[in-house]
Amino acid sequence: MNAPTPTTVASAWQTAQRAHGLDRLDAQLLLLHALGRPQDRAWLLTHDGDALDAAALARFAAAAARRAAGEPLAYIVGEKEFFGLVLQVDRRVLVPRPDTETLVEWSLAVLAGRTTPRAIDLGTGSGAIALALRAQRPDAQLHALDASADALAVARANAERLALPVTFWQGHWLASHPQDAGYDLIVSNPPYIAQDDHHLPALAFEPPGALTAGPDGLDDIRLIVQQAPAYLRPGGWLLFEHGHDQAPAVRALLAQAGFSLVQSRRDLAGIERCSGGVRSIAG
Secondary structure (H helix, E strand, O other), X not given: OOOOOOOEHHHHHHHHHHHHOOOHHHHHHXXXXXXXXXXXXXXXXHOOOOEOOHHHHHHHHHHHHHHHOOOOHHHHHOEEEEOOEEEEOOOOOOXXXXXXXXHHHHHHHHXXXXXXXXXXXXXXXXXXXXXXXXXXXXXXXXXXXXXXXXXXXXXXXXXXXXXXXXXXXXXOHHHHOOOOOOEEEEEEOOOOEOOOOOOHHHHOOOOHXXXXXXXXXXXXXXXXXXXXXXXXXXXXXXXXXOOOOOHHHHHHHHHHOOEEEEEEEEOOOOOEEEEEEEEOOXX
């Protein structure tokens, strides 16, 4: 009786891709994770004919089933690259998204030319924004705040692993932060999805408290806009990420609160993804 044909590296991810309808890259990254070779796609090309042992196949099958059920790839492999940093993530925090890099780029432009600037990231989650800014501006003083103790545990672990010093606080937006009018930048990617938005079922694996903010998704942005002037230096910036159709409403909130130079920035898809303004000199 002939021995069964062994499952090879190439046939494993190709079969899983067809069986589960997985994206090619997802299938490959899941297999590399099961093999303990994260991100090493070149290895797949040079070892595509290698046989897989039963334990590796079982790990890969379990991971592929999770992905097919809609769980984000980042939660399964335990990490996500953001602005050149590899961040550890799990279901305690949102998965950092490429759209948010637009907010980091704008923040860096705001801080350019400022000596030892001070910035605070509100709703830091995994620490993505604060850590990206600290990596690019090692002279800056970075603070980060989140209401979730679980999220802060993830952020602190990322900061320690990456050796990027950031001061963390737990609390609900700025009301829980010591009064401090010395920030050059307040930046936030807050919850901004409306509580009945039809996209929410697709985000079922992510922490709901980090997603929704009232009937129109703007409750947290309204609150931060009200609180921020007391924490900004004159000429300091307040920047937000928001939903794809919220830019006009966010600009209106900033203007009504007395911010100047109110404007929006587009992401790589051409969508107005971020909005911000400056605390006026007289404000």
